[in-house]
Amino acid sequence: MKLKELGEFRFIDRITAGCLVRKEGVIKAIGDDCCVFRTPENRVTLLTTDMLVEDIHFLRHAITPYDLGRKSLAVNISDIAAMGGIPGEAVISIAIPGTIEVEYLDQLYEGMKSMARQFDVNLLGGDTTSSPQHLVINVALVGWAQEDEVLYRSGAKAEDVVFLTGEVGSSAAGLDLILSRKEFSHRDALLEAHHNPLPQIKEGRIIAGLRVAHSLIDVSDGVASDLGHICDESGVGAVLVESRIPVTDTFRSYCSEFHLDCEKLMLHVGEDYVLLGSVPAESADKLQNALESAGCKFYPIGTIVKGSGITLRGSDGSTREIAASGFDHFRK
């Protein structure tokens, strides 16, 4: 069915069911000029927004609308995880080209709602508009945390242990698969990493609750770029140990089968949506235990140092400075 047969307001009615998953705190959901809600007691508000643009962030033929819906919310939930917060209320703007059918949008919103249910997020409103050519989805998401548990990029200190809470590179390999159209025996795992990342709210809450970490960010632009943000904001440098960067066996065999630059894919592409942070050496074990006993992962991958810049130490003991570079929207 074409959207113009339905009209804007009947389309909004159609997608409204299932948007409210948690009534507590909500005063007004979809259907007014604003949504209205309460801030949980003794919490500060975290606010993030992310825009996904067709042909820039995704190819419409390569990702299912369901996964696209999930991912558009996931990347925002991941920003809340990176502050140590709990996600709460979301509003969605969408610009829809005339070529898209209602059934596609039904699937897109089903994907969003499934991600929202998984993380107890309400979809409380938004803006629907037409688009001359490309599909554009913007999510703005409110989350909450206690003021003294929020984790910033700016707290890293020399001698901190740099850690990751999951493997990196698989999303980049998935993107490479899509763009190159290679044949690969375990393609599904890599495509899943790229199309259906799971934000690490559980990890973020454990790290925030322990109050020992000095800094935290999520890996969206790539380990090198995102660690670069921590270093810049904290006025420090970092040394990474190449052999300690966690990757999956599938990622390793993909790189080896196609002779790909493994370092580039694991450090400079991003969209892994695991957490990257730093913790004082004396508290690293405590953090590792807390994460692992909850079924989460902790990989120490290097050390914060005085100065600036990121150095990579190879398995042969050699060291070299790497650019704190990842995806730059205006340079590519």
Add this chain to the structure above:
Amino acid sequence: MKLKELGEFRFIDRITAGCLVRKEGVIKAIGDDCCVFRTPENRVTLLTTDMLVEDIHFLRHAITPYDLGRKSLAVNISDIAAMGGIPGEAVISIAIPGTIEVEYLDQLYEGMKSMARQFDVNLLGGDTTSSPQHLVINVALVGWAQEDEVLYRSGAKAEDVVFLTGEVGSSAAGLDLILSRKEFSHRDALLEAHHNPLPQIKEGRIIAGLRVAHSLIDVSDGVASDLGHICDESGVGAVLVESRIPVTDTFRSYCSEFHLDCEKLMLHVGEDYVLLGSVPAESADKLQNALESAGCKFYPIGTIVKGSGITLRGSDGSTREIAASGFDHFRK
């Protein structure tokens, strides 16, 4: 200068100055995964989002980047006004085509910042991305109000007086001027109404503070459509008196000079961003006095009635039902 010479992160540094206009309550502004702020005591949070898409909401050749920046924030502030709230913290997503130069974006952000300063709104972050073709701007805005003063679309009751807080139609006439490229002696006033609407926070606060109005909305889709929203949400109908719909002399002379359908422009196009609401007849004088003594306007334009639908009473006493229609993004 081309954006690719600057890169994404230096562009963000460039626009950051002047984004924070009010430090109170702000814990973390631009520069982390989320911005972080406090909810003022005894206030609930209002959240709205609006997306402006090139060639759908604006023509890049017709509006200056400065006005486009102002308007992109204004339409969101207007949603906060329509709930009776105070605007607070905003995040901006922008998708930028490669054809746009840095100087254009400087002007766009100058416009946003001027609107932000005018309404004490902080720009606390956002998302910058490239766009394959069209410029897209999304704003998400948080505002606050006391829970018992928030005004909804759903409270209108039979025998309420329907009111407007300003003239309508000039924005529609301005749009008609742009699209038709007509010559008109007072074109500036109409273009200003379309390109530089001023959200009515002051009016909204007076209406909310008095606690007498039953319903409120801002005129974005057009009086007929927006009053239709109030009627639908409240389970009532309305009678409008045509001669009481407030328009400016410039609007009237524009319609008359070009033999335009005055009713369509004043009731079915929108983007006036004045407030439209309903108040019990016995409290209408009190509300009118409060607004007028603060230099604001109050125009009684009709009555809420039992039933459904909107009836227009002409100056000859005849009545006819009008469609609760305005701009529909998918029908046009």
